[in-house]
Amino acid sequence: AEPATTGSLPRILVLATGGTIAGQADPRATGAYKSGQITGDQLVQSVPGLDKLAKLNAEQISSIGSQDMNDKVWFALARRIQDAFDKNEADGIVITHGTDTLEETAFFLDNVVRGDKPVVIVGSMRPATAVSADGPGNLYEAVQVAADPRARGRGVMAVLNDKIQGARSVTKTNTTSIETFNSPNDGPIGYVDTAGGIRFMAQAPGFKRTTYQLPPGEQLPRVEIVYSHANMDAVPIEDAISHGAKGIVLAGVGDGNSSKQALDALEQAAKKGIMIVRSTRVRSGFVTRNVEVDDDKNGFVVSEDLNPQKARVLTQLLIASGVTAPAELQRAFTATW
Numbered sequence: 576a577e578p579a580t581t582g583s584l585p586r587i588l589v590l591a592t593g594g595t596i597a598g599q600a601d602p603r604a605t606g607a608y609k610s611g612q613i614t615g616d617q618l619v620q621s622v623p624g625l626d627k628l629a630k631l632n633a634e635q636i637s638s639i640g641s642q643d644m645n646d647k648v649w650f651a652l653a654r655r656i657q658d659a660f661d662k663n664e665a666d667g668i669v670i671t672h673g674t675d676t677l678e679e680t681a682f683f684l685d686n687v688v689r690g691d692k693p694v695v696i697v698g699s700m701r702p703a704t705a706v707s708a709d710g711p712g713n714l715y716e717a718v719q720v721a722a723d724p725r726a727r728g729r730g731v732m733a734v735l736n737d738k739i740q741g742a743r744s745v746t747k748t749n750t751t752s753i754e755t756f757n758s759p760n761d762g763p764i765g766y767v768d769t770a771g772g773i774r775f776m777a778q779a780p781g782f783k784r785t786t787y788q789l790p791p792g793e794q795l796p797r798v799e800i801v802y803s804h805a806n807m808d809a810v811p812i813e814d815a816i817s818h819g820a821k822g823i824v825l826a827g828v829g830d831g832n833s834s835k836q837a838l839d840a841l842e843q844a845a846k847k848g849i850m851i852v853r854s855t856r857v858r859s860g861f862v863t864r865n866v867e868v869d870d871d872k873n874g875f876v877v878s879e880d881l882n883p884q885k886a887r888v889l890t891q892l893l894i895a896s897g898v899t900a901p902a903e904l905q906r907a908f909t910a911t912w
């Protein structure tokens with residue numbers, strides 16, 4: 576399972592954003608480190624054998640921990656990738672990124688970047704200075720995937736710890752372990768290791784990606800996530816509305832549910848034209864319409880398989896592209912099934 580390159584090596588553009596993969600130990604405290612200390616160039620130079628896989632070119636987009644990821648960096652990434660593809664400057668993209676919000680950046684880019692060349696996002700759980708840093712191996716595997724023609728047409732992929740995962744399903748499931756990224760509903764789309772190369776699983780037929788136009792400027796509309804829990808009242812929902820939310824995603828209990836007070840407040844918000852999307856705080860499964868909650872009557876949307884943080888991104892993109900009707904928003908959430 577070797578990459579089918581003939582003659583010249585594939586051109587991979589590495590876009591560095593920071594994160595623990597670029598982190599260094601903090602000399603003042605054992606175990607502590609600061610993310611985003613090493614440049615993309617230094618990262619690329621530090622991995623032996625990378626130059627045999629591809630012709631690499633690294634650019635620094637930001638140097639931040641991904642807890643600080645923001646619309647400005649997202650727009651810069653999306654525009655740089657599109658430009659590189661449109662001008663045929665690269666055969667594939669590798670983004671180095673912190674792991675905390677890696678899934679959101681992957682999903683955002685998956686929804687806005689056009690074309691079928693591979694875009695791979697990679698990070699690490701341990702800083703570059705750790706005894707057994709996972710960054711170099713992950714970066715090697717990310718370049719392997721981005722350089723492989725079989726990775727084309729699969730949207731944005733996350734590559735960490737030998738697994739290739741789709742932007743829609745991948746999520747961080749462990750706070751500190753290197754075995755953290757999983758796709759709870761459908762599993763990885765493939766596997767990669769230095770000895771065995773790349774193996775893609777059979778793709779489910781019918782999977783369809785839609786891409787949305789980036790709005791002008793560098794900001795997406797305000798959409799809040801409200802986390803549901805026992806003894807829930809309407810205060811967090813009223814708070815989101817008073818701060819100008821154009822949409823609210825409910826990280827609901829169970830099948831996207833919440834207390835009567837919360838659901839009543841959301842129903843009122845929907846009447847004012849605020850987009851209400853029911854997602855769930857539960858790790859896996861789908862949120863289904865009109866089971867315990869009357870979505871048709873209340874004007875709600877369900878997130879299907881999307882977790883709250885990804886449902887938020889899709890809602891932002893849809894509101895930015897002018898969607899005002901819940902039924903239309905619902906179609907975008909259900910489009911892939």
Ligand SMILES: NC(=O)C[C@H](N)C(=O)O
Pocket residue numbers: 593594595596610639640641642672673674675676698699700701
């Ligand atoms: N492992 C990591 O990358 C965590 C870090 N806070 C980040 O997301 O940038």
